[in-house]
Amino acid sequence: MAFAEKNLFVPEPVEIGGRHIKRYHVTSDPAGIAPEVEKAAHVLLPELLPPPDGTPAASFVVLHRGGDTGAYLNVYSWAWDNVLHFAEAAAGQPALDCPDTDPTHFVRLTGTARDRSWIGCVWELAPLEHERTAWIRHMLAPATPDLPGYLADSLRTGTTATAGATSAGGGPTG
Structure with a gap:
């Protein structure tokens, strides 16, 4: 199986469901993820966020457009001060029990x-x-x-290979 890195795009953070959300998009398409796929993911996103627990309301998401019909939304939210809560959704991937091959129909x-x-x-x-x-x-x-410092400290747009190399707000992560 041949492996190739994918493009990594870093849109500005958004606030959804009372949480500040840093966003990462992964795709092999140099044009990025289609706006309708991103919009559909954001519709389901509030359901994937944990309830407040006193930890600053911050999350980061990885929206990945696969090479086939699939789209994947991984939601990582900070909870209990230093723990990472995880929830996921997918669209267009029948192998994951998605009802169809529509990359905007997230479940x-x-x-x-x-x-x-x-x-x-x-x-x-x-x-x-x-x-x-x-x-x-x-x-x-x-x-x-x-x-605010955390929210400003994101990876740079590039590839998944360079993701760990530098950050926009904190220099090398290695």
Whole structure:
């Protein structure tokens, strides 16, 4: 099986469901993810966010457009101060019990009868190391947590291969 890195796009953070959400898009398409796929993912996103628990309301999502009809939404939310909550949805992937091949018809996967509890494929995992380091740097290590600093500290648009190399707000993550 031949492996190729994918494009990584980093749109500005948004606020949905009372949470600040950093966004990463993964796709082999150099034009990025189609707006209708992103919009459909954002419709389901509030259902994938955990309830407030006193931790600053921050999450990051990885929206991945597969090479076939599939689209995948991985939602990572900070909870219990230093724990990462995970929820996922998919669209257009019958192998994951999606009802059709429409990449805008997202269904929740986590918490279903066939919950696979997968946290992401090799391309979707690229932002995880950076986000861990950014959370520590801005939220846990300082005397006063810096949520705006955390939200500004994202990977740069590039490829999934360069995801761990540099960050927009904190220099090398290695």
